[in-house]
Amino acid sequence: MLGHVVRCISSAPIWRVLEQLFSSNSKARLLQLRFQLQTVKKGxxxxxxxxxxxxxxxxxxxxxxxxxSDDELLLYILGGLSNEYDPVIMNLTSRQESVS
Structure with a gap:
């Protein structure tokens, strides 16, 4: 890390350099977590x-x-369930009030 920040003259540029270095990893991690949330199946x-x-x-x-959001999470959870849960899915998705 020293090689990346050696020319910085104060803490503000150091933080900017470190943020740039690690932001791609955190973006990739967020995308990975969101993908997992969307694709996990109960199985x-x-x-x-x-x-x-x-x-x-x-x-x-x-x-x-x-x-x-609660609605987004509910959709992901219900989307990962098998057909045996269809009555529960119908019940939850047909409600007027939000489910948390």
């Missing part, structure tokens, strides 16, 4: 394990200040 997991996995991904996004 053979128990419903509890599935919710825990989705919650973990959401917590990682929250730590990066990218919290999905």
């Amino acid at each position: 053979s997991m128990t419903i509890n394990d599935y919710f825990l996995k989705m919650g973990g991904i959401t917590e990682n996004l929250a730590a990066a200040v990218q919290v999905p």
Whole structure:
């Protein structure tokens, strides 16, 4: 890291250089987490394990200040469920009030 900041004369330029260096990694991580949230399927997991996995991904996004809305998260969770959950999905998506 020293090679990147050796010519900086104060802390402000150092922080800018470090931000530029690490922003691509954090953007890639955010994209990866969002992709996981969109593509995780319940599969053979128990419903509890599935919710825990989705919650973990959401917590990682929250730590990066990218919290999905309740509606967005609900759609991701319901989208990962199999056909056996269709009655639950219908019930939740047909409600007028928001589900948290």
